[in-house]
Amino acid sequence: MSTGEAVAAPRGSATLARFGKYALLVIVACVSILPIYWLLSSSVKPADGIYQFPPDWIPMRLRWSNYAEAWRSAPFGNLYLNSVLVTVVGTFAQITVAVLSAYAFSFLRFPAKRLLFLLLLGAMMVPGHVVLLPNYMTIAQLGWVNTYAGLIVPGLGSVFATFLLRQHMLTLDRAVLDAAEVDGAGHLRILWNVVLPMSRPMIVTVLIIALVDKWNDFIWPLITTSAATMRTLPVGLLMLKSDEGYTNWGAVMAATVFVVLPVLVVFFFAQRHIIAGLTQGATKG
Template sequence: MTTTIERQSEQSPSITPVNAAARRPRKFRIRSLGGTLGLIAVGLVFLVPFYWMLSSAFKPEAEIYQWPLQWIPSTITFDHFARAWEAVPFGQFFVNSVIVTAAGSTLKVLLAVFSAHAFAFLRFPGKKFVFFAVLGALMVPGHVTLLINYITIGNLGLLNTYAGIFLPGLASAFGTFLLRQHFLSLPKEVLEAAELDGCGHLRRLIHFVLPMSKPAVVTVALIAVIDEWNDFIWPLLVTNTLQARTLPIGLMFLKETEGVDQWGPIMAGTSLVILPMLLLFLLAQRYIVDGLAGAAVRR
């Protein structure tokens, strides 16, 4: 009886596993195709306006308003950039943005690194409560503190100064949280070995923690640079002269100077503001995923 059952089981084809195996590649291809089409659709939503901005910056004036739309410029012209540069002091705006972004982002990253190192490796009373307060700061909208910051900067006499623009935003709760989570994921054996060799906190941070945390630090630095470069509301409030204002505010003055119907110079000015951050993002994008993934640690 047993022999007969074994022979029947050997002779009967296994239909279910074969059919399941045949269905899986088909389902996988359908899902992969759907995901690809979705990504293409989302990409077009962002790329089409960006391409139109760049092409309008280099098109002749008549082709911007032409119907049907002229997607590819017939000739390349730089007149819009010249008009935008002459209409408002873009040179001064660019220098102001570079100085504010360099100083503000550098100090913001340094404060985030040192505070994250303290939360990750040092012991002090009320450590958890202070860290919870930092997390609470992530939930507070920045516009809530505009009035208090303006009064403080005004009392310090820092209106229309570079320091007045970047000082209120130096404390980065997000950067502190991201770096602290990444520091906790570092191998303890390496840090303990460094401590046994006589490394203090500063030396251990510089020679061991930061080299192993390069993706996270670059991610925080990139976010800080983009925030400082694109900030509009606070520089508009704390400055009231053209010589102290930054590029995003310069775009507003360009629109008021040229008028809302002069899209050539406006698109050229917008390209001047966007392209530096776009190039920086493209150069540093390989660190972003590693930096954000390395912060996915629960302690």
Template sequence: MSGTIAEPRSAPAPGTSAPRRTARAGGPRAVRSAATFVKYVLLIGVAAVFVGPLYWLFTTAVKTPDEIYSFPPVWWPRDPSWDNFALAWNAAPFDRFFLNSAVTTVAGTALKILNAVLTAYAFSFLAFPRKQWLFLVLLGAMMVPGHVVLLPNFLTVAGLGWVNTYAGLILPGIGSVFATFLLRQHMMTIPRELIEAAKVDGAGHLRILFGIVLPVSRPILLTVVIITVVEEWNNFIWPLIVTNSDHMRTLPIGLMMLKNQEGLANWGTIMAGAVMVLAPMLLIFLIAQRHIVGGLTQGAVKG
């Protein structure tokens, strides 16, 4: 047969091509390993920044005074003591503070969510003049710092005789632009066919709202409820302004009173009081954190 047969290529000399291919193959793997290591180091650092103060708070609350002021620091109490909690509870009327915070949180959250749901439904499904302009005005209210309206609200509450009352604590804060915005953004993603079908069946607006819209909006509604509960529970400035007796004070103010009473001499008692204020909201957040993250991402791109 005619034609030439190609000669086989000579094998690469030892220590040349093969090692270079190995180096190229191992290079990206080494880079990925280094990047993963750096990510874990950064995550550990961020976790330490956020978890470290909480750890120190809870451990200090069960330490003895000698352990609190010892150097080097005692990272874990040798004999945890719960006496600080009893001292904090008796140093201030925390039972009354808990009651006031519970009432204002439950009532304030219920009224705020009801107001936000009705407003969001109106902006989503009702047709009325200048609706878009009114919604822009509503968004503009988010840019106004809350401290700007403290004086007008107080003058209004004082004129109505609501100083040092639950009405004065709760009613001025039942409007939430943030909650209305989140709910409206989600409601805009609900298929209009559902609403039209309900109207054909003769359903009114309240039936559509409570029978169709709210069940579909359950994740974002739960998120808004949790955010509002934490906001109401931790509210400090307005209860401090609108109340003038220990009988109507709330927990954040009670914690400030505890700190002023104990000074810098008994940090264990102060930390125990802080744990009592923090524990309910921390428990709620740990239970519902996945609902918060999931709810905030729903309806975020449509407006």
């Protein structure tokens, strides 16, 4: 075999491997996008188009009135208001608690610090549904059923957010923090002027994860609200269900677009920050 043939062979193998990677990525992307495309296309289909087989991937008849029917079938204006309020207030309160607790576990000295952190890690192993009943009994005794406090307060603590931020803060340059301490800065000033600016990508990542989680939350708003005026968007989809079940699937798909569209927009604009936060630095215990 000549030298040229030997060089061409590895290049051909590398090109083939690169083509295979791109093909795999395209397949994965199509599989991921397919449900969203089906949702959007079904939201403008007439009823017979949704049940058609083989499926009508590109609808020729568009029924935009599905969106008007969905909007009239439930008080979506009030549902949006509740979801935005619960999501925004709950997310920023949760991030505040997580930042403060992560800073304490990273830089403060206090008794049983390691034991408390191990208990915190243990709490990550407990499924969220296990604490639904104790949390509901607590807010019921406080009279917080059908209130914003009942929807928001039980979710203020996030073990995952605290753990993620603590692991990130441990990677920060300790010399910078020591220099600020020598200059006479207290803990709150160090947190505000040094730690938060250096941790911005990770904080944005945790904030977006918490925001999406609270926006899509279904179980907790379902069991803590019975009044239609206090329900959030995911629970509001149940209002489109009649005694016979879901019959107008076009309106149901349109209503689902109302729910998922804000999250898709947020994720589209924030995906760069999410990737940067999750890949920034290494973690150490």
